[in-house]
Amino acid sequence: MKNILELQKVCKRFSKSDFMLDEVTFSLPYGTILGFVGENGAGKTTTIGCILNTVSKDSGTIKLFGKTMLDKDTELREKIGVVYDGNNFPGYWTPKQLSWIMDGFYKQWDHSLFLKCLEEFQLPEKQKIKHFSRGMTMKLAISVALSHHPQLLILDEATSGLDPIVRDEILDVFLDFVQEENHSVLISSHITSDLEKVADYIAFIHNGKIIMTASKNELVHNYAVMHCTESQFHKLDTSDIIAYRKRNPQFDVLISNKKEVQRKYKNIVADHVSVDEIFLMLVKGEHV
Amino acid sequence: MKGLFKNNFCAVWLNAKIFLIFLFVMGIAAAVISTQTLQMYFIIVGIVGFSINAAAAIGNEFSSKWGKYKLTLPVKRTDIIKSLYLNQFLWMIVGVFFVGIVTVLSYILHGLRIEQITDIFGLFALGISISLLMGAIFIPLIYLAGEDKIIAFLIISLLFAVGIASVLFNIIDIVPSLGTIIMIACSLLLFILSYPLAICIFKKKEY
Numbered sequence: 420m421k422n423i424l425e426l427q428k429v430c431k432r433f434s435k436s437d438f439m440l441d442e443v444t445f446s447l448p449y450g451t452i453l454g455f456v457g458e459n460g461a462g463k464t465t466t467i468g469c470i471l472n473t474v475s476k477d478s479g480t481i482k483l484f485g486k487t488m489l490d491k492d493t494e495l496r497e498k499i500g501v502v503y504d505g506n507n508f509p510g511y512w513t514p515k516q517l518s519w520i521m522d523g524f525y526k527q528w529d530h531s532l533f534l535k536c537l538e539e540f541q542l543p544e545k546q547k548i549k550h551f552s553r554g555m556t557m558k559l560a561i562s563v564a565l566s567h568h569p570q571l572l573i574l575d576e577a578t579s580g581l582d583p584i585v586r587d588e589i590l591d592v593f594l595d596f597v598q599e600e601n602h603s604v605l606i607s608s609h610i611t612s613d614l615e616k617v618a619d620y621i622a623f624i625h626n627g628k629i630i631m632t633a634s635k636n637e638l639v640h641n642y643a644v645m646h647c648t649e650s651q652f653h654k655l656d657t658s659d660i661i662a663y664r665k666r667n668p669q670f671d672v673l674i675s676n677k678k679e680v681q682r683k684y685k686n687i688v689a690d691h692v693s694v695d696e697i698f699l700m701l702v703k704g705e706h707v
Numbered sequence: 708m709k710g711l712f713k714n715n716f717c718a719v720w721l722n723a724k725i726f727l728i729f730l731f732v733m734g735i736a737a738a739v740i741s742t743q744t745l746q747m748y749f750i751i752v753g754i755v756g757f758s759i760n761a762a763a764a765i766g767n768e769f770s771s772k773w774g775k776y777k778l779t780l781p782v783k784r785t786d787i788i789k790s791l792y793l794n795q796f797l798w799m800i801v802g803v804f805f806v807g808i809v810t811v812l813s814y815i816l817h818g819l820r821i822e823q824i825t826d827i828f829g830l831f832a833l834g835i836s837i838s839l840l841m842g843a844i845f846i847p848l849i850y851l852a853g854e855d856k857i858i859a860f861l862i863i864s865l866l867f868a869v870g871i872a873s874v875l876f877n878i879i880d881i882v883p884s885l886g887t888i889i890m891i892a893c894s895l896l897l898f899i900l901s902y903p904l905a906i907c908i909f910k911k912k913e914y
Binding site: 468471472473474475490491493494496497499501503505506507508509510511512516519520521522523524525526573 | 709710711712713714717718721767768770771772773775776778779780781782783784785910911913914
């Protein structure tokens with residue numbers, strides 16, 4: 420499978436803090452959505468910054484469309500749509516002015532598509548952005564990101580702080596976008612339920628390190644949490660345990676081979692596990 | 708570059724239109740009322756005012772994530788800086804034109820109010836010099852020390868520019884005819900030299 424985005428051992432250290440990106444590696448295949456999950460301060464924005472060259476990496480390689488993107492590679496940036504959390508554009512502009520300005524940046528800027536997006540999202544064309552609600556500003560940013568016909572959408576916490584209805588609308592847009600097989604979406608979020616709805620792959624980042632990357636199908640079908648007593652826990656094969664948490668009087672054990680484990684330990688219940696729970700187990704749980 | 712120019716124009720125009728109204732009223736007063744002080748004041752305020760507007764507009768961009776967002780657009784970092792310098796220069800030219808028209812109008816109505824023509828050129832040179840020097844200091848400074856301190860840096864840049872321009876202005880007293888050219892040339896040189904410095908700083912800037 421060809422990848423639209425590839426990160427290999429990307430490292431970034433900040434001189435003024437202890438935080439560092441530690442060999443971040445993941446890839447995003449064409450035609451898919453990758454959810455980038457991590458708590459606040461885990462390194463999601465820094466990783467996206469490295470991808471988009473707003474932050475310079477110390478080492479590692481990042482390939483977009485098979486190429487390393489340098490500052491001079493404006494042609495590559497034509498193919499990328501970006502949405503940041505919060506106010507992406509100055510509040511004193513109107514969407515109409517924004518379209519006029521963007522037309523000067525992008526060769527493929529499509530004003531009629533932009534107007535269509537505004538209409539679909541019910542955004543006023545002539546109202547100043549500073550009067551928009553948070554949901555409206557995010558919808559506007561997505562409209563801009565889509566209106567130059569990009570192949571890759573990169574969204575940094577684009578759904579955080581939005582109500583469930585707006586979030587659902589926005590997620591539908593992403594699903595529509597990847598209907599074209601050469602389109603992909605990288606979406607970072609700490610709202611894992613959103614990613615569960617749309618993502619094909621999920622990468623978990625914690626303290627600047629990727630702790631797991633898996634396809635959503637794999638997480639849904641193969642991952643589970645076993646609830647066992649202390650004696651049952653001690654009898655488990657350590658190779659079956661990814662992480663565990665002691666919750667008196669029982670142990671919750673994260674496993675990645677549900678069917679096999681269920682066959683192996685017939686008297687232990689293995690429950691379906693959400694992405695949220697997997698993330699919690701990986702971050703808060705203990706490892707054998 | 709087209710997008711950057713459009714962006715810069717929109718950012719400056721927001722305040723420039725208000726300033727233009729103020730300057731228009733002041734220009735009428737300067738043309739109609741026959742006082743040398745007002746005329747002198749108008750020349751300096753007109754030229755420097757447009758430059759301050761242009762510089763302050765950079766700050767407006769950082770009230771949102773636009774400064775960071777721009778880096779994800781199909782533009783080079785060098786072009787972003789280049790557009791700021793050109794923008795600064797163009798708005799100074801707008802100021803010179805505007806003030807020039809009013810000065811000519813005033814001359815037609817009342818004759819030359821300031822005793823010597825060299826004095827008028829000297830004032831124009833002082834305004835141009837302050838504008839160029841302010842841009843030369845301000846643009847690298849905000850990227851070096853932080854976009855969140857725009858107002859403080861704008862004031863510091865303006866005060867420094869006035870200080871340097873005042874020193875250069877003394878040359879006019881020594882060599883009146885050549886002094887104006889030397890003053891503008893020195894300011895222009897500093898403006899041009901500050902451009903690679905700003906690029907160097909901005910290339911290392913992380914958001």
